[in-house]
Amino acid sequence: MFCRRVLLTLLSTAFALTTAATDCSKLPVFYFHGVRGDHTNAQNFVANLTAEGRTVVALTFCEMPCSLQAIVLQVPKAITQIREVVANSSEFNDGYIFLAHSQGGTISRAVIEEMDDHKVKRYISMAGLQNGQFIGPDKVEYSIANDGPFLKTLVPETMFNYSAYGPEDFYGKMQKDYVLYSIENPDAQYTYSQFNVNRWPQFGSFSTANFFLPVYNNVNRCLPGDNQCIYDQKRRKANFLKLEEAHFFASPADERIMPWQSSIFGRYSEVDTIEEIETKYMNLTIVNMNETLEYTSDTF
Known part of the structure; x- marks a missing residue:
């Protein structure tokens, strides 16, 4: 996760991981909405990022009531939609950015770890539910x-x-x-x-x-002896470490994610x-x- 291979900067409400640098000035963006949300939650991002000349895909694999569904079932749906988009446009050949909010944070990270063929270069989690929820x-x-x-x-x-x-x-x-x-x-x-x-x-x-x-x-x-389990752990870690940069944002003013430090992996x-x-x-x-x-x- 945060090993010696990456540079870690830790602030009170945000941290970032970086490795090598890719010019991301024109990389397309996938947006993951939060629980009970939908693609329209990305409207401001779409307006601002398309003005820069980027393509923005607000994902629709599980919107509104569907977003209450088990995340273990949502992750494969997200991967399927992303692969369909990528397969139909050469614009994604050089990589792309994941931008995620709230529950979309934990779904998007699972997608990164599970999707062996992903080309996510930048990962941005905004008040993302990275380390779960508990009313403390x-x-x-x-x-x-x-x-x-x-x-x-x-x-x-x-x-x-x-x-x-x-x-x-x-x-x-x-x-x-x-x-x-x-x-x-x-x-x-x-x-x-x-x-x-x-x-x-x-x-x-x-x-x-x-x-x-x-x-x-x-x-x-x-x-002991469960080689598939061990292999999958190594595979998921390798997929996460393919990221060049990851940025996690949180705020003590967050009154929905508890504890708010979950968004930066606290518990x-x-x-x-x-x-x-x-x-x-x-x-x-x-x-x-x-x-x-x-x-x-x-x-x-």
Whole structure:
């Protein structure tokens, strides 16, 4: 991920990775929208970038309600559309740029890692959900006041009923119950994206019960003798390192992605057991990117 082969610049709200330089002044752009978004979210980017003489493709592989679908199902759709566009225009032969927002950040990174034939030269993630979502103690009061209606739109009540939880339950009980539901119902990973992006702070269960984030962070466990798993980890890392530049932007004013540091690969500290998600909830603290397993072990 951030190994010695790249130059890393870390700011309070943004960082960039760079390797070799390609003239990107005319490279075409693919835009990935966020959850419940569509191609029209790219209007300002299209106007400004086409004025520079660029081609901009606002992707439409999974818009509006479809964007709530499991990300593990959205990634192949994105790859299919990108390959179709690239195959039909020589304009993309020298490479292109990925520009992504919110949930589009995590989808686009998965596309980069999964797509062996990609020619992404520049990658720009704006408030991208890079390291998942977890309602922790730092903004729990805001979440209590504002997130109830939004959460209900992400997962049907027949699967997980957010309405059953009162304000006091936001202090760990609701989060713990959601984790238990995810573990006890593994098929949920193939239903809604909210299950794929839940980065709960108990690594043992997270690394095995979440079928998306651990895979593309390359911290999923490969059993002894599972050569395919090991090969895929190396392949995903190699695909990510084909990028010449990657820029990640985040803001402490972000009141949707929690913690906001997720957009620059931060997360909450770990607990030993699932029960402690509730009982030690107020002890959770932010772990910055350079202290994470992904960084210290250079997993991608």
